[in-house]
Amino acid sequence: MHPCLRAAVVSVLSLVAGPAHAQWSTDAATNTVIASGVGEQVLPKVATTADGSTYVGWFDNGPGSYTVRLSRLDAAGNAVWGPSGILISANPQSTSLVDWDLIADSSGHCVLTFTDTRSGGDLDVFAYRVDADGNQLWGSNGVQLSNNADYEPSPRVTETTTGDFVFVWARLPNSGDGRIHMQRLDPAGAVQLAAGGQQIIGAAGESPAFCDVIASDGGDVIISWIRSIKTFASPRHLRARRFTSAGTSPWAAHVNVFDALSLPIGYDPILKPDGQGGAMLCWHRSELSGIYNSFVQRVSSSGAEVFPHNGVAVATSTASNHLDPALAYDEASGDSFVFWNERNSAQSQWGIHGQRIDATGTRQWGANGIAFAPLNTTYKFLPRAVPYADGAIVAYGDEPGGLFGKDRALAFRVDQAGALIGSATPIVIASTLSTKSRLPTVIDCVGNVRAVWEDDRTGTPDLYAQAFNPDLTLGASPSPWTNLGNALAGTPGLPSLTADGNLRAGTPVTLHLANMAQNSNFALIIGAFQANLPLLGGVLVPSPNLVVAGLPTGPTGALDLTGTWPVGVPNGASLYFQVWIVDAGGVAGAAATNGLRATVP
DSSP, rough: OOOOOOOOOHHHHHHOOSSSOEHHHOOOTTEEEEEEEOOOOEEEEEEEESSSSEEEEEEEOOSSSOOEEEEEEETOOOOOTTTTOOEEEOOOOOOOOOEEEEEEEEEOOOEEEEEEEETTTOOOEEEEEETSSSSSSTTOEEOOOOOSSSSSOOOOOEEEESOOEEEEEEESSSOOOEHHHHHHHOOOOOOOOOOEEEEEEEEBBBEEEEEEEEEEEEGOOOEEEEESSSTTTEEEEEEEEEEEHHHHHHHHEEEEEEEOOOTTTTTOOOEOSSSSSSEEEEEEEEEEEEEEEEEEEEEEHHHHHHHHOOOSSOOOSSSEEEEEEEEEETOOOTEEEEEEEEEEEESSSSEEEEEEETTTBBBSSSOOEEEEEEEEEEEEEEEEEETTTTTTEEEEEETSOOTTOOOEEEEEEOTSSSSSEEESOEEEEEEEEEEEEOOEEEOTTTSOOOEEEEEEEEESSSSEEEEEOOEEEEEEEESSSEEEEOTTOOOOTTTEEEEEEEOTTTSEEEEEEEOOTTTOOOEEEESSSSSSOGTTTSSSSOOTOOOEEOOOOTTTOOEEEEEOOOTOOOTOOEEEEEEEOOOOTTTEEEEEEEEEEEEEO
């Protein structure tokens, strides 16, 4: 579910309460510190919420063994829970970490799933849910999803359209066949399927792994996985299937998304929702010649392959490698924006290239895409992409001096035609030359991007982040609210109007009215699409586009009115607000607040 469609449960006032720690940096040389200190801070995960907050989770071995920690940053980048976040789990952990998962849910909470060894030397799977105040809603030890003697790495989680949470993971015994298990928890953390998870994938002689999960329609989910025979040289194929809340599948069989040649060993393909109950998948694989190419496939909610079987290649050239793809999918247009690491056949030159594949599966940026960072001897790595407007925003790393571990992080934005927006060349978002890795990247409701990475600039891996805007300026999003003043500017004692909200349909907006006469009869909130408010030269005519609210201000002379941003206000449009005082009969008085303009980013 897109974070802009989530209903936030955290009030604006609670977001600014308490001490502030750091903020989103506007300096590429400093960046925002997420976690630092003794030991390693590694494996970051990041997610954003409807109110502009950011959750970052990671593993910290400062105490001598790995613990799991979580931080919440408000829209300005303040660490709400302090500079080290909060401890989620200090249970026994393997010294060799595996992957894990973290999402922000529709209530503005954070759901985490990871493995540890609290129940024995093997890895078992656990789930936690944490609210915006740092309370662990499923208990201090979370919910145990599995408990057996098998190896169970890299669990994944999604929130369904009905509000439940579905978790998937691979169960890989030392001997015998492997399988994929699924568990479903309701919002309270109650288990909905069989204890230990319901087996949904498995066949004799196979060892499926590298599974992922997304929400489909009606509370269902779509799961992808790598099918592999239990030998080192076995072919590895990409499959997908839809499952209901009961763990059964409405599809007659799984979809063989890719079954030509073999995927690389240890490779984790990309799975994203298509916005219509289906799935987008992206992966790379090696030709028999040893040259890599990347592919995209769309699978409909009914299990049909939308593009040709085995996917659409991002480039037709076999003279160079097109690998490590990142996918940004535009649900409105059906466009897939794929960015990858271009390498020559000797893998001694690197570039960042991209391709747009439209809803019909047709390449739109030429046979071989567009070079956004040229193929040359500067090492480039970790392309990450998020959709924005009719195009995408991309982050990646490079080594400008050719010295190992002296990395930067960069970003660029492209439109649907592949033209660079905001800057003719990629901008640097982290200029300190140090080892950088992971780089998970997300985007919030108003287009502010957050990139997080491991960074050893102080000697050991710490976590840093950078926020930047669609115009490629660094830092938090500028406020969409503009104070227009009024015709009585300078008159002592005038009431004032301020506001908070990110101006996306269904998300919270709060108008703050202050300095009113005590026990004023009513405050009349007026909104219009034109700047025709009374003290701005207009007339006292409420807009038909917004509900006009009449409320008493009470003895404090202040009033907060919270509602949701209306549906149907297009990007770039402005709404104007002003407050008038009316008597009990609805007759307007002489005093009004300043006007506000709210412009949708």
